[in-house]
Amino acid sequence: MKIPLIFECKQCQRQSCVFMNLNAKSVDWRCDCGWTLPGVLMFNANTGLLILRRARYELKSNNDPSLCIVFSAMAVECEVSRLFFRWSRVGQGTQRRRVGDTELEERLRTYRSVKRTLEKTAELMHPAGMRNFIVSRSGISRRIATGFPNLDADRFVPIVVKQLFWPRNRILHLGDTAYDVRAATRAFNVASLTLFVYQELNAKKREDLRRGIGCQTAPCSRPVTRLHLGS
Numbered sequence: 001m002k003i004p005l006i007f008e009c010k011q012c013q014r015q016s017c018v019f020m021n022l023n024a025k026s027v028d029w030r031c032d033c034g035w036t037l038p039g040v041l042m043f044n045a046n047t048g049l050l051i052l053r054r055a056r057y058e059l060k061s062n063n064d065p066s067l068c069i070v071f072s073a074m075a076v077e078c079e080v081s082r083l084f085f086r087w088s089r090v091g092q093g094t095q096r097r098r099v100g101d102t103e104l105e106e107r108l109r110t111y112r113s114v115k116r117t118l119e120k121t122a123e124l125m126h127p128a129g130m131r132n133f134i135v136s137r138s139g140i141s142r143r144i145a146t147g148f149p150n151l152d153a154d155r156f157v158p159i160v161v162k163q164l165f166w167p168r169n170r171i172l173h174l175g176d177t178a179y180d181v182r183a184a185t186r187a188f189n190v191a192s193l194t195l196f197v198y199q200e201l202n203a204k205k206r207e208d209l210r211r212g213i214g215c216q217t218a219p220c221s222r223p224v225t226r227l228h229l230g231s
């Protein structure tokens with residue numbers, strides 16, 4: 001899958017859109033003026049946020065709201081699954097067999113619905129659950145209050161499913177592509193918020209481990225983009 005990145009030339013100040021492979025470890029770029037930017041490292045990039053870049057591109061550059069919705073949902077599903085794999089493996093003793101990807105895939109499938117996958121993966125990082133986590137984080141509550149008037153902590157997961165995954169399913173299952181810019185923008189913004197919530201969950205879990213068993217990693221926070229209607 002190709003992910004669009006914007007690079008600005010330090011010599012002629014021109015901006016260019018460069019496509020990288022989602023799994024690429026680095027990107028080389030050469031401007032038309034001759035200036036080169038070799039080996040931009042991508043190993044720290046968040047997979048969900050990279051896919052969300054593709055979602056934005058499909059809406060803004062290709063004028064394809066349906067593909068924007070598909071990629072927005074994919075960004076969330078990919079990131080949540082990645083966190084499920086990551087935190088399902090934590091706590092396995094060195095004497096025990098390491099759980100393989102296939103086994104974790106099967107475990108993930110037992111959830112049988114996106115709603116349950118979102119909830120159970122959140123509980124891996126915060127056992128008290130999604131609602132408890134959202135109300136305990138002023139940054140998330142504030143973001144919801146200011147940008148998502150129809151969304152609250154009690155109904156967070158159901159509304160993510162309804163506004164993001166239901167349209168995605170109609171597109172993929174029925175070939176229904178009658179979605180406009182407004183619907184795609186809503187799906188994109190819900191996906192962006194959901195990725196932010198799971199980033200916070202991930203950071204909180206890392207911090208818990210750091211305090212509890214001496215994990216060396218620190219929580220990371222990356223800016224999450226937001227689309228505006230008409231912009």
Ligand SMILES: [Zn+2]
Nearest residue numbers: 009012031033
């Ligand atoms: Zn240049």
